[in-house]
Amino acid sequence: xxxxxxxxxxxxxxxxxxxxxxxxxxxxxxxxxxxxxxxxxxxxxxxxxxxxxxxxxxxxxxxxxxxxxxxxxxxxxxxxxxxxxxxxxxxxxxxxxxxxxxxxxxxxxxxxxxxxxxxxxxxxxxx
Amino acid sequence: xxxxxxxxxxxxxxxxxxxxxxxxxxxxxxxxxxxxxxxxxxxxxxxxxxxxxxxxxxxxxxxxxxxxxxxxxxxxxxxxxxxxxxxxxxxxxxxxxxxxxxxxxxxxxxxxxxxxxxxxxxxxxxxxxxxxxxxxxxxxxxxxxxxxxxx
Numbered sequence: 001x002x003x004x005x006x007x008x009x010x011x012x013x014x015x016x017x018x019x020x021x022x023x024x025x026x027x028x029x030x031x032x033x034x035x036x037x038x039x040x041x042x043x044x045x046x047x048x049x050x051x052x053x054x055x056x057x058x059x060x061x062x063x064x065x066x067x068x069x070x071x072x073x074x075x076x077x078x079x080x081x082x083x084x085x086x087x088x089x090x091x092x093x094x095x096x097x098x099x100x101x102x103x104x105x106x107x108x109x110x111x112x113x114x115x116x117x118x119x120x121x122x123x124x125x126x127x
Numbered sequence: 128x129x130x131x132x133x134x135x136x137x138x139x140x141x142x143x144x145x146x147x148x149x150x151x152x153x154x155x156x157x158x159x160x161x162x163x164x165x166x167x168x169x170x171x172x173x174x175x176x177x178x179x180x181x182x183x184x185x186x187x188x189x190x191x192x193x194x195x196x197x198x199x200x201x202x203x204x205x206x207x208x209x210x211x212x213x214x215x216x217x218x219x220x221x222x223x224x225x226x227x228x229x230x231x232x233x234x235x236x237x238x239x240x241x242x243x244x245x246x247x248x249x250x251x252x253x254x255x256x257x258x259x260x261x262x263x264x265x266x267x268x269x270x271x272x273x274x275x276x277x278x
Contacts, residue, residue, distance in 0.1 A: 020261055027254040027270065030175035037178075064255025066191075066273040079187050079275060080178060080251040 023051040024064035026103050031084035037110035041082060046106045047072025048089075053099040068105045081107030164226045167196050170270045173233040175252035181277035188276045190249070192240030193257075195269040196229025203263030236272040247276035 034041060049067030053059040065086070072081060084107035091100040178184070200223045233254070241249055252274040260266045 022257070022259045024255045024257040024271070027170065027256045028173060028252075029254070030173070030177065030252045032178050032251055035179055062255075062257075064257070064271070065253035066255055066271065069253055069273075 019057045021053075021059035022061075023059050024049075024062045024067070025051070026063070026065045026068075026086065029065045029069075029084065029086060029105075031107070032080050032082045032110075034083055034108075036080075037082045037108075040111040041108040042078070042111035043076065044106065044108050045072045045075055045081070046104065047074070048102050048104045050100055050102040053096065055098075056096060059099075063101055063103050065103060065105065068103045072105055072107065073109075076109045078109035080110070081105065082110055083108050161222045161224045162227065163224050164228070166228050168230040168232040168235070169196070170194075170231060170233045170236075170254070173237070173252070173254065175274070176248050176250045178250050178275075178277070181248045181250055184248075184250075184277035186278045188244065188247070188278075189273070190240045190244070190276045191271060191273045192236045192238065192242070193269045193271040194229075194231045194233075194235035194239065195267055196227060196231040198225055198227040198266045198268070200225045200264055200266065231268055231270045233270065233272070236270045240272050240274065241276060244276045244278065247278045249274045250277050251275050 047068040048071055049061075049063050049065075051059060051061035051063035068086075069081060073079075084105055087104045087106075089100075089102040089104060091098070093099070202221050202223055236254070237249060237252075241247060249272075252272060254273075255271045257269045257271055258266065259268075
């Protein structure tokens with residue numbers, strides 16, 4: 001019985017973490033302020049980006065600021081967001097059998113000519 | 128050994144399993160008695176430029192850069208439970224030895240983002256941490272910086 005207990009404990013060792021995770025989490029965002037848009041604020045937009053964990057075994061997703069901001073800016077040609085609020089949504093079902101964490105950013109776009117559109121610059125500049 | 132021993136062992140195994148899939152914090156916890164080696168440079172603070180800091184901007188180019196560090200844990204690191212609770216972690220009975228190497232600081236990530244435009248100014252900066260973990264033994268954490276290069 002002692003041997004089986006030790007064996008079970010040894011088998012449990014590698015279970016202390018999930019099989020695989022590849023997630024992004026927000027770290028910092030030096031967002032623009034209304035002064036950066038000369039006080040001209042346009043429409044409010046919202047973007048969301050999520051990480052998902054399933055069965056305690058796998059966690060994947062891109063729940064960082066960049067994905068959330070990209071989602072928000074996909075609805076507008078504006079180059080950046082102004083007056084940004086960032087929140088986190090959690091969903092946790094059955095002790096974590098299914099878990100979802102989303103970063104949600106809400107902000108305003110600069111109205112009329114506060115900055116040139118990145119599309120006008122040509123190239124995406126990705127390294 | 129009592130009859131309860133196997134049940135306790137199973138409970139320990141179950142609790143260990145419940146530590147499960149986590150978003151392991153990276154950079155890893157600061158040096159502890161179980162850190163065999165640590166040679167890292169980690170991100171701490173970055174007060175990035177704002178659009179107003181590049182008032183004569185005529186060209187905005189999206190750029191990104193990243194800086195990474197890697198860690199090895201054994202036994203596997205008991206990471207923070209994925210979202211919310213730290214209920215399980217105190218019950219895992221073994222320490223985790225670790226070795227951590229790399230430069231995942233802001234300076235390197237920003238330098239990589241601006242390497243093609245060293246004279247431009249990086250504005251509207253978003254920074255994320257991308258963590259990849261396999262079995263909780265190998266963990267790689269990258270600080271990923273996105274922004275606009277203004278010229």
